[in-house]
Amino acid sequence: MEAWQKALLAWYRAQARLLPWRGEKDPYRVLVAEVLLQQTRVAQAIPYYRRFLERFPTLKALRGAPLEEVLKAWQGAGYYRRAANLHRLAQEVEALPRSYAELLKLPGLGPYTAAAVASIAFGERVAAVDGNVRRVLSRVFALENPAPKVLWELAQGLLPEAEDPGAWNQALMDLGAEVCLPRGPRCTACPLEALCRGKEAPERFPRPRRRRVQEEILAALVLLGRKGVHLERLSGRFQGLYGVPLFPLAELPQRAEAFGVRPQPAGEVRHAVTHRRLRVQVYLAPWDGEGEDPRGRPLPKLMEKVLRQAQALLAHEGVVPLPHAKPQGVEPF
Incomplete structure (x- = not known):
């Protein structure tokens, strides 16, 4: 397990994506980034992140703005309920709570977003499992259709004791976004290739979800x-x-x-x-x-x-x- 963790963190320190919210410890700014990323690709989210924070640089500024103005600033990012929930959240709290359990109670914050904010902004040892992390863990451990609870418990057990949990969560996300791709994964560039049980048939893990359109x-x-x-x-x-x-x-x-x-x-x-x-x-x-x-x-x-x-x-x-x-x-x- 220790070799697994060291290999991933060494790769992350050398290959981490340069993103405007990386290294950010202001909980509000971390929150805005994570809410934008809920249903928007990173490259698309960056200009909206900058524009939104230019208009609403703090939770207090967001609280004092009319909802219509908030939605206007969000225009083009899509899935406007995210912006409406951010506005609702700003009416409910003057500062973001520091724990995963309390963050989970706020409007629009599901398990992933609450865990990402808690680990990145506050250093809480809680796993943040998004689609990228689900794919990485499913392939490394050859899990075809892991239940969300099983996957979260696995991710939680992998958190290194002596490392920044926010950096660890982001390392897994980056690996999924840059290397362990849904199609055509770059296995030879993966720091976990030697440990990966699913590398011979990565398309099997996880089993694709069928959605009726x-x-x-x-x-x-x-x-x-x-x-x-x-x-x-x-x-x-x-x-x-x-x-x-x-x-x-x-x-x-x-x-x-x-x-x-x-x-x-x-x-x-x-x-x-x-x-x-x-x-x-x-x-x-x-x-x-x-x-x-x-x-x-x-x-x-x-x-x-x-x-x-x-x-x-x-x-x-x-x-x-x-x-x-x-x-x-x-x-x-």
Whole structure:
């Protein structure tokens, strides 16, 4: 076991990824990074991490901001419930608790995030098991389908007594992200190759999870008023955000009649949300209303795609395009 630990830590000290939150001990900054990384790849998370902390550098600054402003700062990172939970958390505590057990009670913090913050920011000896760690341990110990509890207990037992638990957890994560890849693992570059029981058939460990993907067909109605686009508060998966009316395609005639418009098709956009694939038919129509500039509202990425699609039709017809912005680190509409 000691040789296992020494080999991994030596590799980590030489090969650790250079990330803006590495070496950070401010619990709030560690928390923001880990919440962003819940469902976002590292390279994508970096510009949002910097932008969010520039606007909300402390937990106190986040506490004093309106939710809509927080969601706007998060725009483009997706999975907006993460930002809403961060905002809720800031209303509940003035400082982050120092233990895994107490962190686990806060909004939006599951076992992995709570353990990552507790180990990295506070030095608590608690294992943080994300997808990368699950893959590394499953292959090293040849586990096809380990139960979460079994895997966590295994990871907890591997924590070195005399080493920084945060560094150890990050070493396992980096190994999974850089070497023990889901496809085409770089086994010859792995410091644990000699000890790995699953290296002969790494694709078996862990057994791939099969997820059923559902497809939905929706319509988006882009209404062009005198001052901009008609926006409304969204519900369901996009609660707290704004966008153009979005509804099942079959409802288009009734919705168009309610607004008094005759929409024209403007193409289709596709968007993935967790286990759903959305096919959205975009419709465009002049509208006898005010409307507004969408730059002032937090919009989900789906709505950015919808507005870009509408812009493409307007540009083709020689009409002045919809107003759009290009926030730092985020693609324009």
